[in-house]
Amino acid sequence: MSSSPLxxxxxxxxEAKPFIEFRDVTKLFDGIPAVRDVNLSIYQNELFCLLGxxxxxxxxxxxxxxxxxxxxxxxxxxxGVDITQVPAYERPVNMMFQSYALFPHMTVFDNVxxxxxxxxxxxxxxxxxxxxxxxxVRLSAYAKRKPDQLSGGQRQRVALARALAKRPKVLLLDEPxxxxxxxxxxxxxxxxxxxxxxxxxxxxxxxxxxxxAMTLATRIGVMDEGYLVQTDEPHTxxxxxxxxxxxxxxxxxxxxxxxxxxxDAGNLVLSAPQLETTIELDDPVVGAVxxxxxxxxxxxxxxxxxxxxxxxNALKGVVHxxxxxGDFSVYWIDLANGFRVxxxxxxxxxxxxxxxxxxxxxxxxxxxxxGVVLSx
Amino acid sequence: MRLVAKLKSLQRDWVSWVPTxxxxxxxxxxxxxxxxxxxxxxxxxxxxYLPLFDWVESALEIRLDFGNYLFLIDDPLYGAxxxxxxxxxxxxxxxxxxxxxxxxYMIATAREPRRTLLLLLVILPFWTSFLLRVYAWIAILKxxxxxxxxxxxxxxxxxxxxxxxxxLAVYIGIAYTYLPFMVLPLYASLSKLDRxxxxxxxxLGATPWIxxxxxxxxxxxxxxxxxSLLVFVPAIxxxxxxxxxxxxxxxxxxxxxxxxxxxxxDWPIASAVAIIMLFVIVGPLMWxxxxxxxxxxxxx
Numbered sequence: 001m002s003s004s005p006l007x008x009x010x011x012x013x014x015e016a017k018p019f020i021e022f023r024d025v026t027k028l029f030d031g032i033p034a035v036r037d038v039n040l041s042i043y044q045n046e047l048f049c050l051l052g053x054x055x056x057x058x059x060x061x062x063x064x065x066x067x068x069x070x071x072x073x074x075x076x077x078x079x080g081v082d083i084t085q086v087p088a089y090e091r092p093v094n095m096m097f098q099s100y101a102l103f104p105h106m107t108v109f110d111n112v113x114x115x116x117x118x119x120x121x122x123x124x125x126x127x128x129x130x131x132x133x134x135x136x137v138r139l140s141a142y143a144k145r146k147p148d149q150l151s152g153g154q155r156q157r158v159a160l161a162r163a164l165a166k167r168p169k170v171l172l173l174d175e176p177x178x179x180x181x182x183x184x185x186x187x188x189x190x191x192x193x194x195x196x197x198x199x200x201x202x203x204x205x206x207x208x209x210x211x212x213a214m215t216l217a218t219r220i221g222v223m224d225e226g227y228l229v230q231t232d233e234p235h236t237x238x239x240x241x242x243x244x245x246x247x248x249x250x251x252x253x254x255x256x257x258x259x260x261x262x263x264d265a266g267n268l269v270l271s272a273p274q275l276e277t278t279i280e281l282d283d284p285v286v287g288a289v290x291x292x293x294x295x296x297x298x299x300x301x302x303x304x305x306x307x308x309x310x311x312x313n314a315l316k317g318v319v320h321x322x323x324x325x326g327d328f329s330v331y332w333i334d335l336a337n338g339f340r341v342x343x344x345x346x347x348x349x350x351x352x353x354x355x356x357x358x359x360x361x362x363x364x365x366x367x368x369x370x371g372v373v374l375s376x
Numbered sequence: 377m378r379l380v381a382k383l384k385s386l387q388r389d390w391v392s393w394v395p396t397x398x399x400x401x402x403x404x405x406x407x408x409x410x411x412x413x414x415x416x417x418x419x420x421x422x423x424x425y426l427p428l429f430d431w432v433e434s435a436l437e438i439r440l441d442f443g444n445y446l447f448l449i450d451d452p453l454y455g456a457x458x459x460x461x462x463x464x465x466x467x468x469x470x471x472x473x474x475x476x477x478x479x480x481y482m483i484a485t486a487r488e489p490r491r492t493l494l495l496l497l498v499i500l501p502f503w504t505s506f507l508l509r510v511y512a513w514i515a516i517l518k519x520x521x522x523x524x525x526x527x528x529x530x531x532x533x534x535x536x537x538x539x540x541x542x543x544l545a546v547y548i549g550i551a552y553t554y555l556p557f558m559v560l561p562l563y564a565s566l567s568k569l570d571r572x573x574x575x576x577x578x579x580l581g582a583t584p585w586i587x588x589x590x591x592x593x594x595x596x597x598x599x600x601x602x603x604s605l606l607v608f609v610p611a612i613x614x615x616x617x618x619x620x621x622x623x624x625x626x627x628x629x630x631x632x633x634x635x636x637x638x639x640x641x642d643w644p645i646a647s648a649v650a651i652i653m654l655f656v657i658v659g660p661l662m663w664x665x666x667x668x669x670x671x672x673x674x675x676x
């Protein structure tokens with residue numbers, strides 16, 4: 001919840017000291033890079049999401065922080081201490097595993113108590129702390145059960161309680177909600193945020209689910225082929241992606257290839273053959289004449305109309321397909337040159353104007369500030 | 377449709393009948409024969425025992441002779457031999473476990489193709505004759521054998537030690553021979569172990585040793601029990617190894633049985649020895665089986 005009033009946006013403050021740092025981290029597995037030259041600073045109390053497809057290196061990055069893998073090059077720092085060489089069992093981080101990794105031969109109580117026992121705490125204190133944690137995850141009645149007697153959601157909460165037990169400086173969560181069904185997932189997302197805020201702990205979440213990342217994160221780090229390609233707040237990632245990869249990976253987007261035809265002191269004119277038009281940019285963008293750029297517009301930032309007279313940008317097309325999704329509908333419009341544009345419209349009224357517009361000739365319009373120009 | 381279903385269920389029944397039939401023919405019937413002989417009277421004849429059932433003037437005479445069992449209880453030799461067998465089998469099993477567990481652990485954590493190679497090496501000795509391998513140990517353990525030669529050339533001992541014809545030689549022989557039976561079930565249960573559980577314990581502050589004691593070991597108890605049974609049970613009745621490597625005072629029940637059967641030609645006593653041995657083995661077997669099913673229930 002990036003809008004939380006409690007949140008201090010430390011990453012905007014150049015003076016702020018990062019809490020976790022990856023410095024020039026590269027990881028090779030048998031010579032094949034899994035993580036490449038990652039520099040990342042995460043601040044105290046953040047709920048940071050590492051987002052990427054499978055094989056993007058996000059889990060490897062997390063495992064290097066937990067201490068299960070060690071970087072081939074570079075260093076990992078927590079709270080100003082270089083922990084690159086510290087074994088996992090001495091690191092002030094705990095992890096919630098994707099598979100939960102609950103000990104099948106131990107009860108819920110013993111699972112949660114496991115880390116506390118390793119610290120050699122007195123029995124009474126352990127019992128007190130475990131009771132407190134089981135209350136937090138609403139499993140007090142299940143202390144004597146074994147993991148195989150629990151549902152998926154209950155196991156997930158035991159795993160969370162176990163990872164929180166030692167009050168780690170950083171909690172790592174690997175696809176924490178991956179195995180839950182949709183309704184439970186949404187509830188649990190909000191619950192996770194609540195727990196994170198109330199404990200004032202730093203959470204780092206690995207996920208491939210962009211919606212989950214958008215819901216949870218204070219900031220998102222998007223990874224692709226081992227590179228950290230963009231690190232920003234969810235809003236910035238969505239509205240101002242820095243590459244076509246990020247633009248395409250987060251949400252849906254229409255990408256148009258363009259060529260710069262004029263550069264008048266930073267005010268560019270682009271020729272976009274796929275749009276059969278030229279685009280004049282309001283915002284200054286760097287680009288030399290004849291350079292290829294991409295013009296990207298989100299489907300919800302384009303409108304459908306039958307009368308384009310007042311529009312800044314307008315294009316004629318034919319409705320190819322309509323997908324009614326309840327809360328909004330998606331329209332695929334074929335332009336005269338065959339290029340297909342995706343537009344989404346919220347279903348504000350019960351019967352939308354264009355609900356049955358198959359094959360109809362319509363106009364697509366958008367504002368000057370609706371699109372972003374991407375150079376890669 | 378119904379016919380097909382019937383045929384199919386018949387087929388299923390047939391599949392479950394095969395092992396039942398096998399056990400009946402090759403285990404139950406011989407067992408009953410041995411039981412019968414153990415209850416009959418020895419005599420000098422062919423076969424060397426009197427029949428259990430007899431027709432005497434149109435009456436069926438059944439003569440059950442419990443004397444053989446009473447004799448076994450009376451003579452302290454047999455009780456001592458049973459206890460000694462169990463003790464030697466137990467010590468050998470513990471030694472095999474202590475050697476076999478680290479081996480199985482190493483194999484289970486090795487990468488392919490090394491893993492397959494190591495497994496092959498464990499099974500490899502099976503391809504040579506068992507007797508040959510035990511004789512080889514005589515060459516190693518005898519007074520002027522390889523082991524003494526090595527220890528003396530290293531300067532660790534000045535006089536050759538007596539290994540052969542001691543209990544130690546029997547332990548070594550049993551441990552060596554039965555090692556694969558220990559390693560394979562342990563390997564099976566170690567390779568099944570979910571590695572992320574060890575990462576989880578390490579993450580929660582457990583050193584590798586504590587992780588082993590609190591996670592790996594409890595979760596591989598079924599393998600430990602299975603392997604130990606596969607060594608312990610045949611080791612109790614072992615004859616060849618104590619006969620070749622053990623001393624004259626190494627008293628194992630297998631040797632006693634052999635003596636009764638071949639030297640004394642007292643089949644009834646030999647059969648009674650065998651029947652009691654069966655119960656000596658079945659006892660611990662059932663007990664361990666119960667523990668095993670309990671832990672398996674917990675881990676599955």
